[in-house]
Amino acid sequence: xxxxxxxxxxxxxxxxxxxxxxxxxxxxxxxxxxxxxxxxxxxxxxxxxxxxxxxxxxxxxxxxxxxxxxxxxxxxxxxxxxxxxxxxxxxxxxxxxxxxxxxxxxxxxxxxxxxxxxxxxxxxxxxxxxxxxxxxxxxxxxxxxxxxxxxxxxxxxxxxxxxxxxxxxxxxxxxxxxxxxxxxxxxxxxxxxxxxxxxxxxxxxxxxxxxxxxxxxxxxxxxxxxxxxxxxxxxxxxxxxxxxxxxxxxxxxxxxxxxxxxxxxxxxxxxxxxxxxxxxxxxxxxxxxxxxxxxxxxxxxxxxxxxxxxxxxxxxxxxxxxxxxxxxxxxxxxxxxxxxxxxxxxxxxxxxxxxxxxxxxxxxxxxxxxxxxxxxxxxxxxxxxxxxxxxxxxxxxxxxxxxxxxxxxxxxxxxxxxxxxxxxxxxxxxxxxxxxxxxxxxxxxxxxxxxxxxxxxxxxxxxxxxxxxx
Numbered sequence: 001x002x003x004x005x006x007x008x009x010x011x012x013x014x015x016x017x018x019x020x021x022x023x024x025x026x027x028x029x030x031x032x033x034x035x036x037x038x039x040x041x042x043x044x045x046x047x048x049x050x051x052x053x054x055x056x057x058x059x060x061x062x063x064x065x066x067x068x069x070x071x072x073x074x075x076x077x078x079x080x081x082x083x084x085x086x087x088x089x090x091x092x093x094x095x096x097x098x099x100x101x102x103x104x105x106x107x108x109x110x111x112x113x114x115x116x117x118x119x120x121x122x123x124x125x126x127x128x129x130x131x132x133x134x135x136x137x138x139x140x141x142x143x144x145x146x147x148x149x150x151x152x153x154x155x156x157x158x159x160x161x162x163x164x165x166x167x168x169x170x171x172x173x174x175x176x177x178x179x180x181x182x183x184x185x186x187x188x189x190x191x192x193x194x195x196x197x198x199x200x201x202x203x204x205x206x207x208x209x210x211x212x213x214x215x216x217x218x219x220x221x222x223x224x225x226x227x228x229x230x231x232x233x234x235x236x237x238x239x240x241x242x243x244x245x246x247x248x249x250x251x252x253x254x255x256x257x258x259x260x261x262x263x264x265x266x267x268x269x270x271x272x273x274x275x276x277x278x279x280x281x282x283x284x285x286x287x288x289x290x291x292x293x294x295x296x297x298x299x300x301x302x303x304x305x306x307x308x309x310x311x312x313x314x315x316x317x318x319x320x321x322x323x324x325x326x327x328x329x330x331x332x333x334x335x336x337x338x339x340x341x342x343x344x345x346x347x348x349x350x351x352x353x354x355x356x357x358x359x360x361x362x363x364x365x366x367x368x369x370x371x372x373x374x375x376x377x378x379x380x381x382x383x384x385x386x387x388x389x390x391x392x393x394x395x396x397x398x399x400x401x402x403x404x405x406x407x408x409x410x411x412x413x414x415x416x417x418x419x420x421x422x423x424x425x426x427x428x429x430x431x432x433x434x435x436x437x438x439x440x441x442x443x444x445x446x447x448x449x450x451x452x453x454x455x456x457x458x459x460x461x462x463x464x465x466x467x468x469x470x
Contacts, residue, residue: 028055033102058157059101059150062129065159068094076199082145082160086199087138088257089167094134097148097159105150105157107131112144140165168260169197169253172231175264181358182241182270190237193251193262198230201253205236208247212236243270243300271359272299275332278352278365285455286371290339294352294363298333303356307337310348344371344398372456373399376430379447379462387466391436395449395460398430403453407434410445441466 008024021040025032037050067085069092077084087093099105109116109124116133118124123134131150135142143165150157173194180189195201203223205212214221220237234253238245246268252261275295284290296303307314307322314337316322321338328334339346347369353362377396385391397403407414407425414423414434424435432449448461 029057031055055102056152056154057100057102058154059099059105059152061097061157061159062100063096063098065095065097065146065148065161067161067163068096068132076164079162082162084162084164086164086166089138089140089165091138092134092136093138093163094132095146095161095163096130096132097150098130099150099157100129101150101152101154101157103152105152108149108151109133110147110149111142113147138163138165140167165198166255166257167196167198167230168258169195169201169255171195171253171260171262174262175249175251177265179267179269180241182243182268186239187241188237188239189241189245189266189268190235191249191251191264191266193234194226194231195234195253195260195262196231197253197255199255200225200230200232201255201259203234204252204254206250206252209250241268243268246300268300269356269358270300272296272303272354272356272361274361274363277363278350280364281366281368283368283370284342286343286369287341290337290342290346290367290369292337292350292352292365292367293334294336295332295334296354296361297331298327299354299356299358301357303354305335306353306355308351308353309346311351342369344369344374344400347398347400368400370400370455371398373397373403373451373453373458375451375458375460378460379449381461382463382465384465385439385444387440389439391434391439391443391464393434393447393449393462395432395451396430397432397451397458399451399453399455399458401453401455403451403457405432405449405451408448408450409443411448414447439464439466 006026008026009021010024011019011021014020019040021038023036023038033053033055035050035052037048039046039048066083067087076086099107107126116122116124121136123132125132125134131148133146133148143163145160145162147158147160171193173192175191175193178189205214205221212219218239220239221235223232223234225231226233234251236249236251246266248263248265250261250263252259273296275297276293278292278294282290282292305325314320314322319340321340323336323338326334335352337350337352347367350365350367351362353360375395375397377394379393379395383391405427407423414425424433426433426435432451434447434449436443444464444466446461446463448459450457450459
C-alpha cells in the first residue's frame with residue numbers, strides 16, 4: 001500500500017535483532033475495508049503476517065424519502081425536517097428512499113412513531129439500495145408523518161415525509177330553491193353555497209346548464225375560506241334582477257380528485273302592468289265591428305286574462321271573438337276583444353282583467369252602441385178590462401242616443417187628453433210604463449207608444465176592450 005498523506009508506514013528497531021513496522025491509516029473510509037499483509041525480508045528470507053479490517057460506514061441517503069408514484073401529488077409545504085405532500089384519495093402510492101451503508105443497515109418504517117408491518121394494503125420492499133413502501137387505496141387514516149430508519153454499527157440515519165390527502169369535493173350547503181317578487185329597481189339576489197375540498201376546488205357557475213360569464217357586470221362572484229379547515233363559501237350575486245333571471249342555477253367545484261355540484265331554482269315574480277289601457281269610452285254605430293285593445297307588460301309567471309261585460313264573463317263565440325294574445329320583440333302583450341255586427345244590446349261596461357300570482361289589474365271601457373230604438377218587449381196586442389180597473393201598460397225598448405217617447409190613444413197624444421190627467425208616465429232604465437188608476441169607457445181604445453231618437457223610431461200598440469166593446 002503506497003504511502004500518502006492518509007497512509008503512513010513506520011519501521012523501527014525495538015530490541016536485539018527485533019524490528020517493529022507500523023501501518024497507520026487516517027480518516028478511514030468504506031474503501032479501506034479489506035485484508036492487509038505485512039512482509040519483512042532479509043538476505044536469508046522473508047516472513048509475512050496479515051489482518052482483515054472492516055470499516056463500518058454511517059448510512060447515507062443517496063435519495064431522501066420521497067413520493068415515487070402517485071397521481072397528481074401536490075407539495076403543499078416544506079419544513080426544515082421534511083416535505084409535506086398531498087395525494088389523491090383512493091390512490092395507490094409508493095414512497096422510497098435510497099441508502100448507502102456498510103454494513104447493510106437494518107431498515108424500519110414508521111408512521112407517527114408506530115412501526116409499520118407489511119399487510120394486504122401495505123407492501124415493504126428492498127431493491128438493492130432502494131427501500132420502498134407501497135400503500136393501496138390511500139385514505140384519511142393513512143395521513144401522517146412517515147419515517148424510514150436505517151441503522152448499522154456506525155449509527156442511525158432517519159428521513160421523514162408527511163403524507164396528506166386530497167379529497168373529493170363535498171357539498172356542505174347546497175343552493176336553495178327560492179321565489180322572489182320584484183319590488184324595486186336594481187333589486188339584488190344572492191345564491192350562497194358551501195363545499196369542503198382539499199386542495200381547494202375551482203368553482204364554475206351555470207344558468208340553465210350554460211356557463212355564466214363571470215365578467216358580466218350584472219354578476220358578482222366571490223368565494224372565501226370558512227373558519228373550518230378546507231371549507232369554502234361561494235356567493236353568486238345578480239345585480240338588477242329581472243324576470244328573465246328565472247331558471248336553474250348550478251355551481252360546480254372541481255379539484256384534482258374529482259368534482260361535485262349543487263343546483264337550485266330561482267323564480268322571479270313580476271307583477272303585470274298596463275302599457276296601454278282600454279279607451280275609457282267608445283261610441284260606434286250598430287252593425288259596425290267593435291274592437292277593444294289594450295297592452296300589458298305581462299307578469300312572471302304569466303297572468304290569466306278574462307273579459308267581462310257588466311260583470312259577466314265573456315266567452316269566445318259567434319258574436320264575441322277573443323283572439324289569442326300577441327307578444328312583440330319588447331315583450332309587450334297585446335290583448336283584444338272583437339264584437340262582430342254590434343247592436344244596441346252590446347252597450348255596457350267592458351272590463352279586461354289580468355290575474356297572476358303577484359297582482360290583479362283591470363281596465364274598463366264604457367261602450368255605447370248608437371242605434372235606432374228597438375222594442376225588446378212589446379205590449380199585448382189586446383187587453384180586456386172591466387170598468388174601474390187599474391190599467392198598466394209596459395214596454396221594454398233600447399236605443400242610443402237616449403230615445404224620447406210619447407203615448408197615444410186613438411192617435412191622440414195622451415198628455416193632451418184632459419180625461420187622462422191622472423195617467424202616470426214612467427221610464428225606469430229601458431222600461432216604459434203607462435198607468436191609469438181607474439179605467440172608464442171613455443178611456444178604452446187603442447194605446448200606442450212611439451219611441452224616437454236621431455237614428456229612427458219604433459212603436460208598439462195595445463187595444464183596450466171594455467164590456468166586449470172597443
